[in-house]
Amino acid sequence: MNYAAILGDDGESATCAIAFHRGWVVATDDRGAMRFIRRELPHLEIISTLEIVKHWADKKCPEPSKLQDVLQKIKVKARYSPDRNHPLQGWWEAAFIEF
Numbered sequence: 001m002n003y004a005a006i007l008g009d010d011g012e013s014a015t016c017a018i019a020f021h022r023g024w025v026v027a028t029d030d031r032g033a034m035r036f037i038r039r040e041l042p043h044l045e046i047i048s049t050l051e052i053v054k055h056w057a058d059k060k061c062p063e064p065s066k067l068q069d070v071l072q073k074i075k076v077k078a079r080y081s082p083d084r085n086h087p088l089q090g091w092w093e094a095a096f097i098e099f
Contacts, residue, residue: 049082
């Protein structure tokens with residue numbers, strides 16, 4: 001399937017194609033890609049940026065300044081902030097308030 005034609009983004013389409021063919025989890029925050037995966041590839045699990053970062057923080061217990069630096073870079077450089085309905089949105093906000 002030509003995911004690029006459907007999703008309109010080479011990165012997201014490559015992610016979907018690899019995950020589909022290898023049976024891997026898809027890591028994306030793109031709403032269109034998530035809708036597509038849920039509709040066309042419902043057997044694939046979707047995880048978000050926050051799930052990855054929180055897992056890292058929980059396992060590695062970085063210094064608070066390191067976690068804040070990582071989250072700030074995600075916010076500024078990737079221009080990412082979680083949707084208000086994201087299950088980890090409260091964790092995101094608390095991480096910025098704590099530091």
